[in-house]
Amino acid sequence: MIPSSLTHLLREKANELGFDLVGAIPVSRSKTIDVYNSWLNKGYAGSMGYLERHAELKEDPRRLLPETMSLFALGFNYNTVDPSSQTQNPEIGCISRYAWGDDYHQLIRSKLSKLENYLCHELNAGMLSRSFVDSGPVLEREIAQRAGLGWIGKHSNLINWEKGSWFFLAELLVDVPLEANLPFTRVDCGTCTICIEACPTEAIIADRTVDARRCISYLTIELKEAIPLELRPKMGNLIFGCDICQEVCPWNQNASKSPESGLRPRPE
Numbered sequence: 001m002i003p004s005s006l007t008h009l010l011r012e013k014a015n016e017l018g019f020d021l022v023g024a025i026p027v028s029r030s031k032t033i034d035v036y037n038s039w040l041n042k043g044y045a046g047s048m049g050y051l052e053r054h055a056e057l058k059e060d061p062r063r064l065l066p067e068t069m070s071l072f073a074l075g076f077n078y079n080t081v082d083p084s085s086q087t088q089n090p091e092i093g094c095i096s097r098y099a100w101g102d103d104y105h106q107l108i109r110s111k112l113s114k115l116e117n118y119l120c121h122e123l124n125a126g127m128l129s130r131s132f133v134d135s136g137p138v139l140e141r142e143i144a145q146r147a148g149l150g151w152i153g154k155h156s157n158l159i160n161w162e163k164g165s166w167f168f169l170a171e172l173l174v175d176v177p178l179e180a181n182l183p184f185t186r187v188d189c190g191t192c193t194i195c196i197e198a199c200p201t202e203a204i205i206a207d208r209t210v211d212a213r214r215c216i217s218y219l220t221i222e223l224k225e226a227i228p229l230e231l232r233p234k235m236g237n238l239i240f241g242c243d244i245c246q247e248v249c250p251w252n253q254n255a256s257k258s259p260e261s262g263l264r265p266r267p268e
Helices: 003-016 033-041 104-122 140-146 194-198 216-222
Strands: 021-026 070-077 129-132 167-174 238-240
Touching (some): 003 021, 003 070, 003 104, 070 104, 070 140, 104 129
Antiparallel strands (some): 021 070, 070 167, 129 167
């Protein structure tokens, strides 16, 4: 099957499974691995030592699957409902939007498995594949940007014109050639610095970098030690994660809602 036809069929299947954003690129060495390693060397990862492990694998996807010829980049919308007015109540703890519903890892892995099965068994177009969502040793944002899914905003999240930044990233490594998308080269943050100014702990550095040691998401989820005293008063009612930089982003003000029921808030 020619790459363009195969890519079209894969894109249709991915959309059917609920992936809103889809793109493909040929495999290559990472273009941002040096930036990533510099971020680690500056200590911005804090106590997340696992980010330093398998650094050599992140340099080239072929170290994960030597037969890899193409990468299929995917985005899954998790913008389900508008936050409850109760989140503004200082006496009620606030949880990050991505954790309102079921575990997204399980949800998306199931969909990725179906996509892999479709490629290898229904289309008989590939022999080997590997898929990841959030936890694999791949540089997801770079892959997504190169596949045309969006640009990296000043809050360091990937932004899409239509979906904003409310989406999970996932990848599929395949041993077949796919028709490549053009990379997203236009950056549409302009002179806007709303996210930087809104961050209560000043975790966002102006060069699209986040110092995790000051990020409320890190402090309430990843940090296993006591939260630094000087940062505690700035956290408000945030007890698990933080969405402030995304909530204030102009690109998220009219972002479309996800129909995925599994990601909606659980009933009390």
